Amino acid sequence: MSSGKRSMAFVDFDNIAIPAKRFHSLNYIDFNKFRNILLRGYRGVGCTVYLPHKMGNLLPVIQKSGLNVTVVSPGKSVDGRLIFDLLINAYHDKFDVAIIAGGDRDYRPVIEEVKSMGKEVIVASFSRNLAHAIRSVADDIIDLDTVTADIAAQIYTYTCQNPECGKSFKTPRRLNRSKALCPDCYKESKSKS
C-alpha cells in the first residue's frame, strides 16, 4: 500500500548507530535497507544522513547506498544542521511527511513547529533511545527494535594479507581477498605511502 504523500527522511547518525550497537550488537547498518524502511508506504523524495565529522570514513559506504550524506564539521552540532534542513524543506513545501530517525528530546520544538505548518512528522527510533517528550508529539513512531534484522548490513570475513599479521577480521565492505588488510594494517599502509 503506497500513499502519494511525499516523504523526506532525516537520519541523525549517532542517534541511530550508537543504540544499534549498544542494544542490538548491530555494528553495521545497511543504509539502503534503512532508507526503504523509513520511506515505506510513501513517495520518497529524499533521505539524508547527518554524519559527525569523526565518522567521515563512512561517507563513501553510505553514498554508495544512494543516500545523501551531510558531514557536519568538527565542533558543529549535528542536530542543529538536521533541524535547519528540516525547517527549510518544510518552509519550501518539499515534503508532506518528515521522518526523523533519532529519538533525542532536542527534536521536540522542531517537530511541533513543522506540524504547525501542516506537515506530518514520524519519528524512527530504538525504543530505549526514544525520549518521552518525542513520543507524545510525533504523529507516528517507527519502532526500530522490530526491524534490526532487516537493516543489518551483510558482513564479510577476511584474513589480513599482511604476513606479519594474518588475523581474521570482519567488515561490511567487499574486498579483494588477495589484497585484504585489517583496519590496523590498512591504516599503517596508508600512513607509509
Ligand SMILES: [Zn+2]
Ligand atoms: Zn593486519
